[in-house]
Amino acid sequence: MRSRFLLLGAVTALTLVGAVPAQAIVGGTESTEAYSFMGSFQPGFPAPPRADGHGCGVEVLAPQWVLTASHCAGKNPTGARTGVPRGWKVRVGSLDTTSGGEVAEVDHYYRLATSGDEGGFWGKDVALLHLKTPVRAEPVRIAAATPPDNSPVRIMGWGMTCDDSKNPACYPTRLREADTVVQPASTCKNASPGELCVGRRDGSVAASNMDSGGPALVRDGDGWALAGVVSGPDGVHAPTLYTDVTKHAAWINDVISGKVVPPDDEIPNVEGAVELYGCVGSVVRGPAAKPDDPALLLTNGHCVLGERPAPGAALVDRPADRLAPIADRQGYPQATARANRLAYATMTGTDIALYRLDKTYGQLAAEGAKVFQLGSNPVRAGDPLTMAYTSERMNCRAEAVVPHLREGGYQQDDSIRYATSAGCKPWPGTSGSALLAADGVTVAGIHNTHNVDGGQCTVDNPCEVARDGTVTSVRDRGYGQQVYRIAPCLAEGSEVDLSRPGCALTGARG
CATH class of the missing domain: 2.40.10.10 (Trypsin-like serine proteases)
Known part of the structure; x- marks a missing residue:
């Protein structure tokens, strides 16, 4: 499809093609x-x-x-x-x-x-x-x-x-x-x-x-x-x-x-996806979360608004103001919260961001919003994964866990490579989508990137680095990040405490 802007009145392009310079109805x-x-x-x-x-x-x-x-x-x-x-x-x-x-x-x-x-x-x-x-x-x-x-x-x-x-x-x-x-x-x-x-x-x-x-x-x-x-x-x-x-x-x-009545499309179940306009998120709870704890929103570190975390560093406990509409089965908001604090974000070792919301897990449950369980085990090669995007669910499989993934000056470790299939083809805008385990309720990983044009280790062109230093880049290959390192760093009240025993996220002081 050729590139053309649509004169659409929405906050973002919504899978269409960008924004258009103003064309006021001059002469009118x-x-x-x-x-x-x-x-x-x-x-x-x-x-x-x-x-x-x-x-x-x-x-x-x-x-x-x-x-x-x-x-x-x-x-x-x-x-x-x-x-x-x-x-x-x-x-x-x-x-x-x-x-x-x-x-x-x-x-x-x-x-x-x-x-x-x-x-x-x-x-x-x-x-x-x-x-x-x-x-x-x-x-x-x-x-x-x-x-x-x-x-x-x-x-x-x-x-x-x-x-x-x-x-x-x-x-x-x-x-x-x-x-x-x-x-x-x-x-x-x-x-x-x-x-x-x-x-x-x-x-x-x-x-x-x-x-x-x-x-x-x-x-x-x-x-x-x-x-x-x-x-x-x-x-x-x-x-x-x-x-x-x-x-x-x-x-x-x-x-x-009424001569022709087009049948309704079959709508995929996209419950729990959070539209972040250019990225996706999901509400997750750790193993020890309580109903009166502020809920946590998980997305990519590269999806934070404003300053991104620098290579080798993390952003911790920063002010935030971001809308979080939590989708029902058809994608319309079941509940809406606001992210009022960036609890943690990094693009080193993994690519994650955690926002604290202005609603508790109990409040979201009362509103019928889908909350996922944060996984505590690493993804392994062969594991089935479902990519939870805002408009569809993609059936993926972990083809391999690669030692290092490099892109634009950042490196992530133990990254998840997806098997190439027609049902698992991420694109720009799918960043932050939860990778659900076979039970459909556990976030086992988080999608973060794919190689756009075959470039090596540049922005939008991640490359794999093997243990022997061999570098490989393959066009259209998609990757996700592990999330099992998050749970050990979570303290009471949905706080991220980098000094907790077992916490191994970037910036950890334990």
């Missing part, structure tokens, strides 16, 4: 009259980084159906094509994302395409959301045909108006619109079949980040018809790419009419 103005069919999709999880909860645009096509971009519905935790969401809603028929119009809960989503489709994703970036209750808003019709080049279109949305994601002023709550044209496809260098190139050639009128799913409208008598929905930018200072919805009118109409 605040809308003075509401469009009954225009709406704001407010997914709730993952929560967009704005107070109004807006993530994408939607258009009402029928009393219980709205259309948006597929990558907007891809915000479901496991990236499923079809399924039942949690906490999704739309506000339609209002100029403002915070008040007015009608609010309805989304109870089902149907995505035409996903990023893993062999037939491609671009040009098929559309999804239907079914509403739990009907809305009274007057629907918009789908245009009868693809608008010709240079056709006038109207675009609109609540996308960002500046590029500072931490500045509330960059997130308008009032609908904005602009009149522009459909450019020839050749104007957009990344246009795929089934896409419209919309906006001024220099990008001075274009859709903005968090306008995904928003409409390109053409005149239909005295009203409007929907020709396209925002998919992503063509680049900086360039028009925007819209999926041509006229190409998918048959699929849309078949789903809305």
